[in-house]
Amino acid sequence: MRILFLGDIVGRPGRKAVAAKLGELRRSLELDMIIANGENASQGIGLSIKNARDLLDCGIDVLTSGNHIWKYQNLYPFMNTCERIVRPANVPQGAPGKGWTVFRVHDEVPVAILNLQGRTFMSPADCPFKCADRVLKEIDPEVKIILVDFHAEATSEKQCLGRYLDGRASVIIGTHTHVQTNDAKIFDSGTGFMTDAGMCGPTESCLGLTPKPVIKRFVTGLPQQWKVAGGPVELQGVLLEVDRESGRTLSIEAWKSGLMTV
Known part of the structure; x- marks a missing residue:
């Protein structure tokens, strides 16, 4: 099973680049499944219902998210x-939506996708370690491929969850920091891991945003008006191959599209 996981899609530039490239990527990379984190796809923070539908219609099989998913209330239903x-x-019980799902690739092979949020330097959430324990017990044992998007700030928290779930999930991929890491690996019990997938957005930016307001926020400590940056766009993510029978990761690597103008 060949899967491409795309890092956080940032604003209109990220959405346009994803929509323009996905069909070609599915063919050229011989992909069975495409997953992407969409929590920053609308104006750089949040995900509107229109943009969610457009991303799913353009070829993304499953959208994951994170702490910014709550901005647009029209998405809740x-x-x-x-x-x-x-x-x-x-997140606290009663929140809209689902924390995990099962998607059948080619209407046949089931793949479970679990989304978790970190607690270090993040908004309040329940323990991701205990939550993972609970959800993994709920997933049908016949589902062998389990992908976890761990939306977290701290590298240490991401790596610890990866080690904690080694042998129980197929792969743990970190999101949220928008900076692609170079530490793709397979742990001893067959679980693939990468600290952060990066982002799909403008490269001449601060995490996809126009640099000046972000820099001013650091210098002055005062709130600023964020704006999604322009210029060249790159898609970043993780390319992996998972064994359909065992659920073990066979290969995993950081992936980039190269610069594009959209």
């Missing part, structure tokens, strides 16, 4: 009914 979008499973 869609999250409750759509099986192809997930929010962190460890």
Whole structure:
């Protein structure tokens, strides 16, 4: 099973680049499945219902998210009914949407996608370690391929969850920092891991945003008006191959599209 996981899609530039490239990528990389984190796809923070539908229609099989998913309340009813979008499973009980889903690739092979949110330097959430324990018990044992999007700030927290779930999930991929890491690996019990997938957005930016307001926020400590940057766009993510029978990761690597103008 060949899967491409795309890092956080940032604003209109990220959406346009993804929509323009996905069909070609599915063919050239011989992909069975495409997953992407969409929590920053609308104006750089949040995900509107229109943009969610457009991303799913353009070829993304499942959208994961994170702490910014709550900005657009018009998305909430869609999250409750759509099986192809997930929010962190460890947010307080009663929140809209689902924390995990099962998607059947080619209407045949089931793949479970679990979304978790970190707690270090993040907004309040329940323990992701205990939540993962609970959800993994709920997933049908016949589902061998389990992918976890761990939306977290701290490298240490991401790596610890990866080690904690080694042998129980197929792969743990970190999101949220928008900076692609160079530490793709397979742990001893067959679980693939990478600290952060990066982002799909403008490269001449601060995490996809126009640099000046972000720099001014650091210098002055005062709130600023964020704006998605322009210029060249790059898609970043993780390319992996997973064994359909055992669920073990066979290969995993950081992936980039190269610069594009959109």
